Amino acid sequence: MNAATAIAVAILLGGGVAGGVLLVLAALPRWRQAALIPRIAPHVRDVIDLPEASSALRPGLPLGEAWTALVAAVTRLLGSGEAAVRVRLAQAGSTRPVAWFRSVQLAAMLIGALIGAVATVALAVAGRMSAPAAVLPLLAALAAGLGADALLTMRARARAARLAEELPTVLEFFSLCLSAGEGLRDALRRVADVGSGELSGELRTVALAVATGSGLGDALAESGRRLQIPAYSRAVDQIVAALERGAPLSSVLQAQASDAREDTKRDLIERAGRKEIFMMLPLVFMLLPLSVIFAVFPGVFVLRLGIG
Incomplete structure (x- = not known):
């Protein structure tokens, strides 16, 4: 076992242990009391507009500040406006704030990056490491973030x-x-x-x-x-x-x-027209080429054998 393989195996085992510890910590109950705003908001919302409780962590903790900074970075990276996300959350039937969705999106990106890193380490252990595999964690994280955004859009459109x-x-x-x-x-x-x-x-x-x-x-x-x-x-x-x-x-x-x-009724007619076009795709790209192959192949076979 060379040095690169040993480092890759160490990263893989250490990442597995760290992931298990984080899962155990995430499953532990939270004993702290709920913040003030979520407790009084249902009673005074019609009297005064209160700010949303945007973070599940206490803002004074370093971890909460780092998480807030990461959420802001994800918002700038993906470029989706806060108003648009709020509308899609409302259309999807969610009462969560925008910061909650950004936190979920960031968690999905971290999980995607972790999966990409595991895949990269596995390729390194197998001796198939290449330059494209090095950017696999970044691509997996970006795909996970965009996937969470696309899932919210699909839910919003279906409910609308x-x-x-x-x-x-x-x-x-x-x-x-x-x-x-x-x-x-x-x-x-x-x-x-x-x-x-x-x-x-x-x-x-x-x-x-x-x-x-x-x-x-x-x-x-x-x-x-x-x-x-x-x-x-x-x-x-x-x-x-x-x-x-x-x-x-x-x-x-x-x-x-x-x-x-x-x-x-108009929307149903439009959807029926689009479905009719989609129904033509199997006919054009599957049945028609198969019919042409069935018609041409016997003649080509006979010509190759020199019969007739």
Whole structure:
């Protein structure tokens, strides 16, 4: 065993021991008390805007400061704005702050770098070390960070699609409750309690904000700004305008439900057109070349044998 192989084996074994110790420490319970802001925020959020509790570690500790600096470096490296991440977190249904997602992203990058380092050491032990393998930890870390961002985007798009699909049904039910003689807040509470979808969950948040003292128009407008889903934002704007002008809300909700159904139908037709194009790919790149091979190969085989 030469010196390079011994160093690689030592790094591999030491990294395994360090990873095991870190996993054991991470599994231990946290005995410290929760910070002040997470404890009082649910009770005074409607009175004053409090800053988000951005870090799980105490900011006075050196480890917390180093982690915060690393999170800021990841934010600058990936270039995704804080507002865009906040919107995607809201669309994905997460109430976590942006700093939490950056911490998760940084943890994914560290795990990717560790996996890349293990792969590099394994290649060195096997005697297949090369220049591209030296940058494998960096590439793995970057791929892990971008993968976490892409996963959040996929979750946000999937939930936004479900919200848009549920919008017509919820609006019609809301209009039906108003037509039956219920008050506006009672109808909102009934729609939020009876429903079980994603939009009903958002309306529960609106109903809770209204119950804690916020105006209905302000709570709906805040929900629309937070989610930034076009169909939902249009419906919220129309409802808020009807509330401000005193227009009959039931007819407004029926019109918005009809428009939402037309948008859903248009989106379904567009998706069907894209799927039709994707269905052509196996035909063009798999079945058609196979048919050509079946048609040409016998003739080529006969010509090579010199038959006929």
